Amino acid sequence: MPQGGNRTFVRFQDCLRLAASATLLAAGGNTKHMKIHEYQAKEILRKYNVPVPGGEMAITLEEADTAAKSLFAAGNAVVVVKAQIHAGGRGKGGGVKVVKTLNDANAASKAILGMQLVTHQTGAAGQKVQRLLIEEGSAIERELYLGLVLDRASAKVVFMASQAGGMEIEEVAAKDPEAIYKEYIDPAVGFQPYQARKLAFKLGLKTTQINDAVKFMTGLYKAFIDTDSTLMEINPFITTKDDKLLALDCKINFDDNAMFRHKDLKELRDLAEEDPLEVEASKYALNYIKLDGNIACMVNGAGLAMATMDIIEYAGGSAANFLDVGGGANQEQIENAFGILLSDPNVKAIFINIFGGILRVDVLAQGVVNAAKKLNVQIPIILRLEGTNVEEGRKILKDSGLNFLVGSTMKEAADMAVAAAKGGK
Numbered sequence: 001m002p003q004g005g006n007r008t009f010v011r012f013q014d015c016l017r018l019a020a021s022a023t024l025l026a027a028g029g030n031t032k033h034m035k036i037h038e039y040q041a042k043e044i045l046r047k048y049n050v051p052v053p054g055g056e057m058a059i060t061l062e063e064a065d066t067a068a069k070s071l072f073a074a075g076n077a078v079v080v081v082k083a084q085i086h087a088g089g090r091g092k093g094g095g096v097k098v099v100k101t102l103n104d105a106n107a108a109s110k111a112i113l114g115m116q117l118v119t120h121q122t123g124a125a126g127q128k129v130q131r132l133l134i135e136e137g138s139a140i141e142r143e144l145y146l147g148l149v150l151d152r153a154s155a156k157v158v159f160m161a162s163q164a165g166g167m168e169i170e171e172v173a174a175k176d177p178e179a180i181y182k183e184y185i186d187p188a189v190g191f192q193p194y195q196a197r198k199l200a201f202k203l204g205l206k207t208t209q210i211n212d213a214v215k216f217m218t219g220l221y222k223a224f225i226d227t228d229s230t231l232m233e234i235n236p237f238i239t240t241k242d243d244k245l246l247a248l249d250c251k252i253n254f255d256d257n258a259m260f261r262h263k264d265l266k267e268l269r270d271l272a273e274e275d276p277l278e279v280e281a282s283k284y285a286l287n288y289i290k291l292d293g294n295i296a297c298m299v300n301g302a303g304l305a306m307a308t309m310d311i312i313e314y315a316g317g318s319a320a321n322f323l324d325v326g327g328g329a330n331q332e333q334i335e336n337a338f339g340i341l342l343s344d345p346n347v348k349a350i351f352i353n354i355f356g357g358i359l360r361v362d363v364l365a366q367g368v369v370n371a372a373k374k375l376n377v378q379i380p381i382i383l384r385l386e387g388t389n390v391e392e393g394r395k396i397l398k399d400s401g402l403n404f405l406v407g408s409t410m411k412e413a414a415d416m417a418v419a420a421a422k423g424g425k
Ligand code: GDP
Pocket: 080, 087, 088, 089, 090, 091, 092, 096, 098, 136, 137, 138, 139, 140, 143, 166, 235, 236, 248, 249, 250
């Protein structure tokens, strides 16, 4: 996962999975990014007249079989069976198969549907494939790359194009950044045809393809803006042997904060693809992101939550999650939050870092005591508390009969949490 470097290429959808808050802030603070499947993304492109291969989504082998049959019957010499998961790199992991007979199509569907697909984006455990896309095969001439992303440094949408399509663009960005051409888009005037032509020429497209390329890119830009996307990638963007342009793959992320005005897009969410703890947290309106460390964090405010993750790293530990309980958290929220933190088997210590402003420290402390008793928490709880009614809060903890560890500064508390997670006290 790219950390730092050219921030344009930070995978924004993963931004909260990066530990360092500098990167987080550069990549857009706590913006969450709703992901969808390739087949859904292609459906959106179709509405904007961006050419994509015809195909059908299938959730059973029977559906896959029917779809493949009708594609062959329609005269396609080649059919492609594609795993639908919310992660890229499926081709390399065996999740994309190009077949020429119905038998091979069936065999491919059987192999892919239900498999635990491991790619560089899924982690070692992989992701279970629960949907397939059965698609018309394309006669590829060249594999290129197109991408749109919100660049926070310039505060503009940037349109990227590269001849190095079909491979990981992060790798290209790291090894050969010159191979990625960029057009920054002035929000007042939008994406201009001359910009599309510039990119098309850089891609080395034939003169007969330039007009189609301009239409293609203009359609992408319009879809990006209309849907409040934060990222759109066509990789590969192909030219075919008969000179056509096609989006062979498509990935779109949306800005979670804008989904209230896109009810139709919100319905595209596939909870089976999301982390179960994150899904649970979203039910309680908790801003929770699971991470890989072993120190659970409960913090109020996104900025403080990021600072907490940083100070844990600084103290030599690693955070198990990002969790912002919000300014107005009540008893119930705190209990829910505890429940979620404790469901993560990696967690060895809980670090509660609260600055009581709207949320009074005594209310928080009482909530923590109640939750710890109710849920019979066995792992060490370390607190750093400041703000309104902090003395009352400390007294509640002390009088609870439970064994809380209280640090007087953030660093001291972080050191205590790291020591506790390592097994000391
Ligand atoms: P990803 O690996 O998750 O990015 O999945 P893609 O949809 O990008 O597919 C991976 C690769 O499979 C592409 O880069 C192509 O090389 C190949 N591929 C996908 N569809 C077709 C097709 O219709 N015809 C051919 N010949 N190859 C395809």
